Amino acid sequence: MKDCVFCRIARREIPAKIVSETDRILAFRDLNPQAPTHVLLVPKEHVASVNDLAPAHAGLVGELVLAAREIAAAEGVSESGYRLVLNVGAGAGQSVFHVHLHLLGGRNFGWPPG
Ligand code: 5GP
Ligand code: ZN
Numbered sequence: 226m227k228d229c230v231f232c233r234i235a236r237r238e239i240p241a242k243i244v245s246e247t248d249r250i251l252a253f254r255d256l257n258p259q260a261p262t263h264v265l266l267v268p269k270e271h272v273a274s275v276n277d278l279a280p281a282h283a284g285l286v287g288e289l290v291l292a293a294r295e296i297a298a299a300e301g302v303s304e305s306g307y308r309l310v311l312n313v314g315a316g317a318g319q320s321v322f323h324v325h326l327h328l329l330g331g332r333n334f335g336w337p338p339g
Pocket of ligand 1: 230239241242253254255256257258265312318319320321322
């Protein structure tokens with residue numbers, strides 16, 4: 226999508242610290258990290274939110290989670306614990322309307338989340 230910030234990162238029109246990439250997904254560091262490790266994993270295809278996912282996206286969603294698992298291992302947070310977050314809708318804190326999985330690690334997290 227033309228003006229979507231994450232589509233623009235995927236097209237390399239906006240710089241980002243890229244962590245990993247496959248044909249279908251891109252992982253890059255959050256501009257405003259909320260933990261020592263804060264990586265965003267996005268599909269290269271524009272999908273606005275989890276509400277817009279279809280059954281055909283099942284494989285893609287699986288790839289996002291498995292890529293997060295790999296990045297967590299590479300970042301050394303697999304054993305200490307990490308959090309995977311999908312904010313869905315403005316009321317849940319979604320500010321960029323292109324599906325993204327947050328991977329947060331390197332510190333302790335409270336529950337329930339704020
Ligand atoms: P949300 O609040 O939608 O779940 O998360 C959006 C995230 O994207 C935020 O954590 C924010 O810091 C990050 N973000 C917004 N714009 C950019 C950008 O241009 N580059 C990067 N790397 N992260 C961004
Ligand atoms: Zn997009």
